[in-house]
Amino acid sequence: MINIKQQLASLVTGYPVEEVEGLLSDIEDNSLGDYALPCFKFAKQQRLSPNIIAQQIASSIQPNVLIDKVCSVGGYCNFYLNKQYVTTQIVSQVVCQSDYGNSSLGQGKTICIDYSSINIAKPFHIGHLGTTAIGSCLYKVYKALGYNVVGINHLGDWGTQFGKLIVAYNKWSDKETILKGGLRALQDIYVRFHVEAEKDDSLNDQAREWFARIEQGDKSANELFNFFKDITLCEVKKLYQRLNVTFDSWNGESFYNNLMPDAIKFLEEKNIVTTSDGARVVDLSAYNMPPCLLVKSDGASLYATRDITAIMYRKATYDFYKCLYVVAYQQNLHFKQVFKVIELAGLPYADSLVHVAYGMVSLEEGSMSTRKGNTVWLEDVLNRAVDKARSIIEDKNPELPNKAEIAEQVGVGAVIFSALCNSRIKDITFSFDRVLSFEGETAPYLQYTHARCCSIFEKAGMSYYARCAHDHSVYDNVESVELAKLINKFPQVLVEVGQRYEPSILSCYLIDLAKSFNKYYLSQKMLCEDLGKQNARLDLAKSVQITLNKGLTLLGIACPTKM
Ligand code: ARG
Numbered sequence: 001m002i003n004i005k006q007q008l009a010s011l012v013t014g015y016p017v018e019e020v021e022g023l024l025s026d027i028e029d030n031s032l033g034d035y036a037l038p039c040f041k042f043a044k045q046q047r048l049s050p051n052i053i054a055q056q057i058a059s060s061i062q063p064n065v066l067i068d069k070v071c072s073v074g075g076y077c078n079f080y081l082n083k084q085y086v087t088t089q090i091v092s093q094v095v096c097q098s099d100y101g102n103s104s105l106g107q108g109k110t111i112c113i114d115y116s117s118i119n120i121a122k123p124f125h126i127g128h129l130g131t132t133a134i135g136s137c138l139y140k141v142y143k144a145l146g147y148n149v150v151g152i153n154h155l156g157d158w159g160t161q162f163g164k165l166i167v168a169y170n171k172w173s174d175k176e177t178i179l180k181g182g183l184r185a186l187q188d189i190y191v192r193f194h195v196e197a198e199k200d201d202s203l204n205d206q207a208r209e210w211f212a213r214i215e216q217g218d219k220s221a222n223e224l225f226n227f228f229k230d231i232t233l234c235e236v237k238k239l240y241q242r243l244n245v246t247f248d249s250w251n252g253e254s255f256y257n258n259l260m261p262d263a264i265k266f267l268e269e270k271n272i273v274t275t276s277d278g279a280r281v282v283d284l285s286a287y288n289m290p291p292c293l294l295v296k297s298d299g300a301s302l303y304a305t306r307d308i309t310a311i312m313y314r315k316a317t318y319d320f321y322k323c324l325y326v327v328a329y330q331q332n333l334h335f336k337q338v339f340k341v342i343e344l345a346g347l348p349y350a351d352s353l354v355h356v357a358y359g360m361v362s363l364e365e366g367s368m369s370t371r372k373g374n375t376v377w378l379e380d381v382l383n384r385a386v387d388k389a390r391s392i393i394e395d396k397n398p399e400l401p402n403k404a405e406i407a408e409q410v411g412v413g414a415v416i417f418s419a420l421c422n423s424r425i426k427d428i429t430f431s432f433d434r435v436l437s438f439e440g441e442t443a444p445y446l447q448y449t450h451a452r453c454c455s456i457f458e459k460a461g462m463s464y465y466a467r468c469a470h471d472h473s474v475y476d477n478v479e480s481v482e483l484a485k486l487i488n489k490f491p492q493v494l495v496e497v498g499q500r501y502e503p504s505i506l507s508c509y510l511i512d513l514a515k516s517f518n519k520y521y522l523s524q525k526m527l528c529e530d531l532g533k534q535n536a537r538l539d540l541a542k543s544v545q546i547t548l549n550k551g552l553t554l555l556g557i558a559c560p561t562k563m
Contacts, residue, residue: 001491002089008035008079011061015042024079026485030478033071033078034485040075050075087475087484087540094487094543099144101491101550105498106147109321112314113139113149116245117327119156120252121165121186121228124236126376126430127328130358133419133556135326136245137503138356140554145498150318154310155252157229161190163211166224167203168193178227183235186228187375215257239379242412244556256309260301263309264294270345282341292337307338315349322352324501329357329425356501359427361419381430386411388436389444393563400562409558410444411436416556417443421507441511443557446548449514453545454561456526457538463531464538471532479520480540486516487543490551503555510551517544 009020024035039053046053054072061070068080094100115135118124135151142149168189169178178185197203213221233250240246256263264280267273272282278297284290294305314323325335335355343350363376390407393400400406414435421441422428438444457464475481486509493509496502526541528534549559 002086002093002488004081004086004485004488005035007066008037011064011067012037012057012077013060027078030482032073034081034481035079037077037079038075039077043075081481083478083481084472084476087480088472090484090488091475091536091539091543094546095539097546099550100546101494101554102144102146103491103495104146105495106142106145108148110148110150110318111142112152112318112320112323113142113326114152114154114324115139115326116240116247117152117154117156117252118232118236120232121161121183121190122156123183123187123375124239124378126361126363126378126381129361129378129381129415129419130328130424131326132240132243132245133416134356134358134424134503135324136243136556137420137506137554138324138326138497138501139246140556141494141497141503141506144494144550144554147321147498150249150314150320151247152249152251152314153247155229155250155254158253158257158306160207160211162214162225162228163207163209164193164197164203165190165228166210166214166221167206169224175227178231183232184377186231239382242382242408243416244558251310253303253306256306256313257301259313260305260309263312264305266312267294267308267341267345272341272344282337282344284337284340287340289333289337289340292341304334304338304341307334308341311338311342311353312347315347320349320352322354323349324354324356326356326358329359331355332357354501356424358424359422361428361430364429364431382412382415385415385432385436388432389414392436392438397563406560406563409560410447410563413443413447413552413557417446417507420503420555421511423504424502441508443552444563446510446514446552447557447560448563449517450545450548450552450559451561451563452521453517453541453548456541457545460527460534460538464535469532470536470539471530472536474524474533474536475540477523479516479523483513483516483520483540483544486513487547490547494554506551506555510548510555513544513547513551517541 005021005024006017008024009017012020020037023041024037027033027036037054037057039050039057043050043053051072051074054075054077057077058070058072061067063069065085066082068082070080071078113135115138116128116132118128139149139151165186172192173185173189181188193203193207197207210221214225264273267282273280273294274283275281276283276291279293280295281291281293284292292304293302294308295301311323314320327335332355335353339350339353339355342353363381386407389411390403393403393407393410418428418430418435434440435442436444438448475484489509493506497505520540524537526534526537552559
C-alpha cells in the first residue's frame with residue numbers, strides 16, 4: 001500500500017509528520033483537490049487564523065512529482081495529486097504482488113472465532129446463514145492480516161432433546177429411514193414427538209430417562225446419540241463445502257461435560273456462587289441482570305455452564321488474544337452474563353471476549369413454501385438460488401462453458417453476499433430476485449465485473465504480456481486516479497473489517513471498486529493499436545481484478561473468469 005497521506009505530510013514543514021498525516025482527509029468533490037488538511041488546530045496553538053496558517057503551508061510547498069498544486073481554502077490546505085505519478089505508483093505495486101492486502105499485523109496473536117455452531121439433529125436453517133457467513137469471512141480476513149485463527153463450530157450436541165429423539169426413533173423410525181432421509185428425517189420424528197407428547201405425557205418421562213442414560217455413558221444410548229451426530233455432520237459438511245466454510249475445531253457442548261466440574265469448582269472457590277431455590281447461581285443483580293444459572297436443582301448443567309467452561313478451556317488451549325462469538329443478538333443477555341461471570345471470577349481475559357452480534361435473516365413473504373412449521377432449510381435456499389442463476393445464464397449466455405459450475409458459484413455467492421452486505425446488526429429480508437440481480441449491489445455484479453476484467457485480458461492475448469512498453473501518460477485523468485486511490489485503500493479496508501468485526505465494510509468497498517472500474521471502463525478504450533497505452537490500461541484493470549478476486553475470496557465467494 002502506498003501511504004499517500006504520509007508522503008503528503010512529509011511535505012509540510014514545521015509540524016509533526018504524524019499529526020499532519022492524522023489530520024489529512026479525502027475530499028469527496030475532486031474539483032477541490034484530493035486531500036484536505038484542516039488548519040484549525042495549528043491556528044489555535046499559534047493564536048493565528050486558520051486561513052493564515054493554511055496560506056503559509058500552501059505557499060511553502062512547491063509543486064513536485066507527487067502534487068500538481070496546493071491551495072488554501074477557508075482554513076484548509078487542499079492538495080491536488082499528480083494523477084499520473086500516483087496511479088503509476090499504486091498500480092505498479094499491486095500488479096507484482098502475489099497476496100495483495102495481506103499483512104503481518106496479527107503476528108503472534110491468536111483469535112478464536114465461534115461461528116455457525118449448529119445444533120445436532122436440528123435443521124441447518126436460514127437463521128444460521130448470518131453466523132456462518134460472517135464468522136467465516138472474519139476467519140479469512142484475520143488470516144490475511146497475519147493472525148493465527150482458530151475456527152470453532154461449538155456444536156449444540158447436548159440436552160434433553162436427544163432423549164426425545166431416541167424415544168421417537170425407537171417408536172417411529174429405523175436406521176435405514178434415517179440413513180436415507182438424513183437430517184430431515186430426524187427433524188420429522190422430532191416434530192412428531194412433540195405432537196404425540198401433547199397427548200401422552202409419559203413420552204416426556206421416557207425421554208428424560210433416555211437422556212439420563214446418555215449422561216451415564218450407557219452404550220446403546222450413546223451409540224444412537226453418535227449415530228444422530230454422524231448423520232448431521234455428514235450432511236452439514238457438504239453444505240459447508242458449498243459455502244467455502246472451514247473449521248479447526250468441532251468441539252461442541254458435550255465436549256465440556258468432563259471439564260465442567262473443575263470449572264464450577266473454580267467459580268465456587270472465588271466465592272461468587274450462591275444457592276437460589278436449590279440451584280447454584282452467580283448473582284448478577286448488581287449489574288441489572290438476572291442470575292447466571294450454573295447447576296439446576298436436579299444437578300443438571302446449562303448452556304451457560306458449558307460456555308463458561310469452554311472459555312477457560314479455550315484460553316488454556318489456544319491462549320487467545322481475542323475470542324469472538326458470532327451469534328444472533330437474541331443471545332445478547334446470555335453473553336453479557338457469561339462474560340460477567342468470567343470477570344467476577346477475576347480472570348484477566350474477560351475483556352478479550354467479544355459477542356459479535358448480528359440481525360435476523362428472513363425470507364420475503366411467499367418466496368418459499370416452508371415445510372412443517374417455519375423452518376426454511378439453508379440447503380433449499382442455496383438450491384433455489386442456483387436454479388435461478390442457471391436460468392438467468394441460460395437466458396443471457398447460453399453458450400457459456402461449465403454452466404452448472406458457474407450457476408453454483410453465482411447462486412451460492414449471491415446468498416452469502418446477502419448476509420454480508422449490510423451492517424451485521426441489521427435484520428434483513430432476503431429476496432431471490434434482488435440478490436441475483438446483475439445490477440445493483442449484489443454478488444453477481446461483483447463477479448461479473450471480475451469476469452469482465454478477465455475477458456479483457458483474454459482479448460488482449462499475448463500483447464498484454466509483452467510488457468516492454470507501458471505508456472503511463474494514459475493515467476492522467478480523474479477516472480484513473482480515482483480508481484487507483486480506491487485500489488490503494490484495500491489493505492486498510494481489511495484492517496477495519498478486523499477492528500470492527502464488520503464484513504460489510506469489505507462488501508461495500510468492493511461495490512464501490514466495481515462501480516469505479518465500470519465507470520473507468522466506459523471512459524477509456526481498453527484495447528487499442530498503441531500497445532504502450534494498452535498495457536498501462538490493462539495493468540490498471542489487472543490491479544482491479546487482483547483486488548476484486550482477493551476481496552471476493554475473503555467473503556467466501558467464488559470468482560469465475562467467465563460469466
Ligand atoms: N447452538 C447455538 C444456537 O444455535 C449457538 C451456539 C453459539 N455459541 C456458543 N458458544 N454459545 O443457538
